[in-house]
Structure formats: structure tokens, C-alpha cells
Amino acid sequence: xxxxxxxxxxxxxxxxxxxxxxxxxxxxxxxxxxxxxxxxxxxxxxxxxxxxxxxxxxxxxxxxxxxxxxxxxxxxxxxxxxxxxxxxxxxxxxxxxxxxxxxxxxxxxxxxxxxxxxxxxxxxxxxxxxxxxxxxxxxxxxxxxxxxxxxxxxxxxxxxxxxxxxxxxxxxxxxxxxxxxxxxxxxxxxxxxxxxxxxxxxxxxxxxxxxxxxxxxxxxxxxxxxxxxxxxxxxxxxxxxxxxxxxxxxxxxxxxxxxxxxxxxxxxxxxxxxxxxxxxxxxxxxxxxxxxxxxxxxxxxxxxxxxxxxxxxxxxxxxxxxxxxxxxxxxxxxxxxxxxxxxxxxxxxxxxxxx
Amino acid sequence: xxxxxxxxxxxxxxxxxxxxxxxxxxxxxxxxxxxxxxxxxxxxxxxxxxxxxxxxxxxxxxxxxxxxxxxxxxxxxxxxxxxxxxxxxxxxxxxxxxxxxxxxxxxxxxxxxxxxxxxxxxxxxxxxxxxxxxxxxxxxxxxxxxxxxxxxxxxxxxxxxxxxxxxxxxxxxxxxxxxxxxxxxxxxxxxxxxxxxxxxxxxxxxxxxxxxxxxxxxxxxxxxxxxxxxxxxxxxxxxxxxxxxxxxxx
Numbered sequence: 294x295x296x297x298x299x300x301x302x303x304x305x306x307x308x309x310x311x312x313x314x315x316x317x318x319x320x321x322x323x324x325x326x327x328x329x330x331x332x333x334x335x336x337x338x339x340x341x342x343x344x345x346x347x348x349x350x351x352x353x354x355x356x357x358x359x360x361x362x363x364x365x366x367x368x369x370x371x372x373x374x375x376x377x378x379x380x381x382x383x384x385x386x387x388x389x390x391x392x393x394x395x396x397x398x399x400x401x402x403x404x405x406x407x408x409x410x411x412x413x414x415x416x417x418x419x420x421x422x423x424x425x426x427x428x429x430x431x432x433x434x435x436x437x438x439x440x441x442x443x444x445x446x447x448x449x450x451x452x453x454x455x456x457x458x459x460x461x462x463x464x465x466x467x468x469x470x471x472x473x474x475x476x477x478x479x480x481x482x483x484x485x486x487x488x489x490x491x492x493x494x495x496x497x498x499x500x501x502x503x504x505x506x507x508x509x510x511x512x513x514x515x516x517x518x519x520x521x522x523x524x525x526x527x528x529x530x531x532x533x534x535x536x537x538x539x540x541x542x543x544x545x546x547x548x549x550x551x552x553x554x555x556x557x558x559x560x561x562x563x564x565x566x567x568x569x570x571x572x573x574x575x576x577x578x579x580x581x582x583x584x585x586x587x588x589x590x591x592x593x594x595x596x597x598x599x600x601x602x603x604x605x606x607x608x609x610x611x612x613x614x615x616x617x618x619x620x621x622x623x624x625x626x627x628x629x630x631x632x633x634x635x636x637x638x639x640x641x642x643x644x645x646x647x648x
Numbered sequence: 649x650x651x652x653x654x655x656x657x658x659x660x661x662x663x664x665x666x667x668x669x670x671x672x673x674x675x676x677x678x679x680x681x682x683x684x685x686x687x688x689x690x691x692x693x694x695x696x697x698x699x700x701x702x703x704x705x706x707x708x709x710x711x712x713x714x715x716x717x718x719x720x721x722x723x724x725x726x727x728x729x730x731x732x733x734x735x736x737x738x739x740x741x742x743x744x745x746x747x748x749x750x751x752x753x754x755x756x757x758x759x760x761x762x763x764x765x766x767x768x769x770x771x772x773x774x775x776x777x778x779x780x781x782x783x784x785x786x787x788x789x790x791x792x793x794x795x796x797x798x799x800x801x802x803x804x805x806x807x808x809x810x811x812x813x814x815x816x817x818x819x820x821x822x823x824x825x826x827x828x829x830x831x832x833x834x835x836x837x838x839x840x841x842x843x844x845x846x847x848x849x850x851x852x853x854x855x856x857x858x859x860x861x862x863x864x865x866x867x868x869x870x871x872x873x874x875x876x877x878x879x880x881x882x883x884x885x886x887x888x889x890x891x892x893x894x895x896x897x898x
Contacts, residue, residue, distance in 0.1 A: 467734045467735060470734035470752070470753050470754065471664070471667075471734045471753060473753070473754045474664075474666070474667055474670065474734065474753035474754035474755075475664070475666040475667070476754075477670055477754040478666040478667065478669045478670035478673070479666060481670075481673050482669060482673070528666070529664050529666065529667075530663075530664060531664070531665045531666075533663075563710075567663065567710065567712070568711075568712045568713070569712055570688070570689050570691075570712045570713065595712060595713065597713060597795070597806040597808070
């Protein structure tokens with residue numbers, strides 16, 4: 294079915310255009326003195342009505358011979374043949390109408406008058422059909438362009454989703470290897486502790502996988518995961534690692550991007566506490582600031598530690614992810630001195646409406 | 649081959665108690681190995697190795713204060729090093745500093761025993777490279793130097809590059825000046841000059857490398873002879889070629 298029939302307004306508009314064409318045709322024939330007004334209307338209105346549908350058929354022609362893929366000469370041949378054919382059919386129809394009108398004595402002279410104007414009507418028929426082809430080719434090109442645009446947009450959305458997914462799941466493999474080494478050590482000395490650590494590790498990875506599937510999770514779950522992670526690291530580092538969490542009342546259910554704190558926690562351990570002989574305390578907290586949520590993670594660090602390369606990767610990923618999710622309403626601020634490091638994340642309390 | 653009757657002294661270095669524990673456990677079956685020390689950071693390691701001169705060092709890489717490579721840089725006597733780490737990205741560098749073996753955590757008893765045998769073999773043969781050359785290798789991989797490590801007996805000073813004012817040649821040593829203090833290190837000025845970042849540290853004279861951040865002004869002292877005045881008022885002689893180099897940065 295022609296797409297024109299799918300929309301009432303378009304169909305009405307199309308028929309209105311044809312009414313104008315029919316009017317002009319009548320005017321032309323009358324002004325030339327070929328027919329009277331009554332004869333013109335009686336002949337041209339039914340002819341135009343039929344031709345308006347015949348011209349729509351040129352869509353299938355355009356689809357069968359795509360503009361880009363059809364050789365130019367072939368295209369010319371196809372257009373010429375089809376337009377002459379349809380114009381000829383149209384003229385035959387007109388001849389029929391004229392004959393009938395002459396026979397029933399409504400317009401006795403119409404038949405001969407019609408025959409005299411066949412070349413003119415043939416030219417107009419060909420012209421109208423060619424015009425139909427041209428318009429259809431234009432519409433098809435427009436459709437193709439719009440389709441390409443939509444596909445590009447879809448691709449963009451897909452790419453962003455893939456990126457977000459990649460940004461979410463970035464647990465350092467060293468964490469796993471070091472934890473397994475701790476378990477390996479514990480198996481000989483303290484089998485219970487080894488089992489407890491394997492369970493905690495399994496728990497952590499299971500939660501990470503589950504929460505990583507979701508774009509947003511309640512803050513309480515994010516903090517629980519962070520605690521889970523730090524409690525495993527505590528087995529590795531022993532008394533050197535401490536942590537404290539502080540969650541303002543009413544913040545527990547606020548939705549935050551899943552695993553947003555994980556890279557910061559990893560940095561706080563690997564680049565902070567792990568470099569201190571005496572160790573230190575990692576603090577993480579959440580509080581509301583108007584319509585925004587402030588998440589802070591702080592840790593002590595060693596003043597003699599050389600600036601490590603690649604330290605910023607996790608943070609720039611967080612920034613990119615927050616940007617992608619919330620747009621401009623986010624900030625990632627690093628506060629640091631020689632023996633202290635803090636990351637503040639600020640983003641809106643209400644997650645953006647899901648797209 | 650390793651001598652069958654030989655006894656070996658070993659030092660275990662890791663900042664994680666459990667990681668030290670498993671090395672100790674694996675070593676307990678080897679009656680020819682004596683664990684003379686266990687260390688949890690780079691400072692302790694330099695001290696322990698200097699004092700007890702072990703044959704074999706089980707060395708973690710990521711540690712507080714000094715990493716495994718920096719520890720090796722500060723150790724003067726020859727020993728067999730077995731790195732133990734969860735990071736595989738240091739393997740090439742470990743190979744470059746002629747480590748006996750490189751154990752990736754977690755490792756099996758079997759793999760550990762292999763590494764131990766490698767270490768013993770290494771001690772049995774004469775190293776194809778002197779230890780100095782090994783240290784040189786480890787340094788050249790470190791470019792540009794972010795901090796200078798200075799061993800003072802069993803103590804280690806760490807001077808971040810940006811805190812250096814200038815470095816002065818003194819016979820077989822160099823004196824690293826930082827915040828009014830002077831630290832002696834056994835190296836040459838040209839070696840250090842090659843290791844420090846070239847756009848910040850300029851050899852202004854046969855005897856001086858200057859941190860360009862500390863430069864206040866340059867004064868003409870005599871014909872063709874200039875003197876650099878530092879922010880703290882110190883005056884250093886500038887040679888003609890030194891001045892030519894300095895001019896590119898001013």
C-alpha cells in the first residue's frame with residue numbers, strides 16, 4: 294500500500310493538489326477554445342481522479358529502480374516508457390469517457406473534440422507522470438537520509454550504553470590475585486579464616502556482577518559493597534587498614550550510579566593506605582546538599598610516594614560516566630595535601646529519567 | 649650447580665602479613681634455608697639486608713616507602729632476588745634487573761620450589777653482570793628520576809626531584825642540596841644529570857646541576873663569566889656552555 298493512504302491529512306492534501314491540476318486542465322482546454330466549461334468538467338474531473346491514483350503507482354517504479362544503482366540511460370528509458378504507457382492508458386480511458394458522453398447525447402461533439410486534443414493530453418499525461426516519478430524519488434531520498442540519521446542516533450545510544458557498561462565493571466584483577474594469595478596462605482594456618490575469606494570474596498563478586506547490571510542502585514547498597522570490598526582488603530592488610538562510613542539519614546534510598554565508588558575505594562587502598570607503614574583509615578560519607586548528593590572518600594597517603602601514573606584513569610572514567618548520565622550537573626573534585634587525599638562526587642539526587 | 653651442603657640466609661619482604669606467611673610456610677620444608685628477617689616495607693628491607701647480608705631475597709614490589717626495584721638500587725651486595733607480586737606488568741623489568749625468578753601471586757609450592765632452585769643456581773654461578781651494572785639497568789628504566797634515594801648507613805632518605813635545589817659534584821660523590829640540607833650520594837654528576845628530567849635540571853657548570861625552578865636571576869660576574877643567584881640567595885658559578893643551555897629556558 295502506498296504510504297500516502299496511511300495518513301488522512303496527506304491524502305486530503307494530495308487530492309487537493311489534483312483538484313487544482315484538474316481545474317487548470319479545464320481552464321487550459323476552455324481558454325484554447327477546444328471545449329466548453331461543461332464539457333471540460335465532465336471529461337477532466339473523472340480523468341484526473343483516475344490519473345491521481347495512476348501516478349501514485351510510480352512509487353513502485355522508483356523502488357524497483359533505485360536512483361543511485363540504476364544506470365542513467367536505463368533510467369531514462371524506464372521513465373520514458375512508463376510515462377508514455379501510463380499516459381496512453383489514461384488517454385484510452387479519456388476516449389472511453391468521451392465516447393460514452395457523446396453516445397448518451399450529453400455532449401454530442403465531445404468525441405471529435407477529444408480526438409483533436411489527444412497530442413496535448415498525451416503531453417500533459419506524460420509530464421504529470423514524470424512529475425510523479427521525480428517527487429517519489431525525492432521522497433525516497435529523504436526517507437533514506439532520515440533512516441540513516443536515525444540509525445546513527447541509535448548507534449550513538451548503543452555506544453554510550455556499551456561505554457557506560459565498560460566504565461561500570463572495572464574491578465582491578467590484582468585485587469582478586471592478592472585476595473587469592475591471602476586465601477592460599479590462610480588454608481594452612483587457619484582454614485576457617487580461609488573459608489570465611491573465600492565466602493566474602495564470592496559475595497563481593499556476586500554483588501558486583503548483579504549491581505553492575507543495573508544503571509542505578511540505592512546508596513545503601515553501594516556503601517555495603519564498598520564495605521564488603523574494604524573488609525576483604527582488611528584481611529590482606531591486617532591492622533594497617535581501617536575504615537569508617539558515615540551516611541546521613543534519609544540518603545539510604547537515593548539512587549546512585551552503580552559501582553561509582555569502587556574505583557575510588559581501590560585507589561584509596563592501592564595508592565593510599567597500602568603505601569603507609571602504619572596504615573590508616575579510609576572514610577566514606579554521603580550527605581544531601583539541596584537537590585544534590587555529596588559522596589566523599591578520603592584516605593591518608595604517603596608524602597614520599599612518587600606520583601603514580603595511571604592514577605587518574607579510574608577518576609576520569611567516573612567523571613565521564615557521571616557526565617554521560619547527568620549532563621552538566623555533576624562535579625568531581627579532588628582535595629589533596631602531602632598526606633591526605635579526598636575525592637568529592639556531587640550529582641543530582643534524582644536520577645535522570647531513563648532513556 | 650649449587651653446592652649441596654651450602655646453607656642460605658633468606659629475607660622475606662612483603663607488606664602483607666599473610667603474603668609473608670605463605671613464603672615462610674613454603675620455606676619451612678627446606679632445611680638449608682634460614683630466614684634471617686621478615687620485612688614489611690622498603691626501609692626495613694634496606695636495613696635488614698645491609699645488616700644481615702642475606703643470600704636470597706623474596707621481594708614484593710608494591711610496598712610502602714620504597715618499591716622492590718628501589719630497594720635493589722640501595723643494596724650494595726650481591727644476592728639472588730625472587731620477586732613475588734600480583735602484577736605481571738613488572739616481569740620485564742624484573743628480568744632486566746636479573747632477578748632469579750618472578751613469582752605471580754598466588755603461587756603453588758611447586759612453582760615456589762622452582763624459583764628457590766633458580767635462586768640457588770644463580771648464587772652458584774658467577775653473575776654475567778656485576779651488581780653495579782644491574783643497578784644501572786634498574787635506574788635507566790626509571791627515567792626521568794622522580795626522586796633521589798640516599799642511603800645513610802641503614803637509613804634511607806627520599807628526596808623528591810622537585811625539592812632539590814641544586815646538586816654539587818664532590819670528588820666521588822655528589823651533594824644533593826634540598827631545603828638547606830646537603831645529602832651525599834655515591835654517584836657522578838653526569839649520571840644523575842642523565843637521569844633527572846632534562847627540562848627541569850640543567851647542568852650549568854662542571855660542578856653544578858641546577859633545578860631551574862630555583863633560579864632567581866643571572867648576573868654578569870666578570871667578562872664571559874656569570875653567576876646564577878637562587879631564590880634562597882645561593883650563588884653558583886655558570887660556565888659559558890651552561891649559560892647557553894640556560895638561555896634556552898629563559
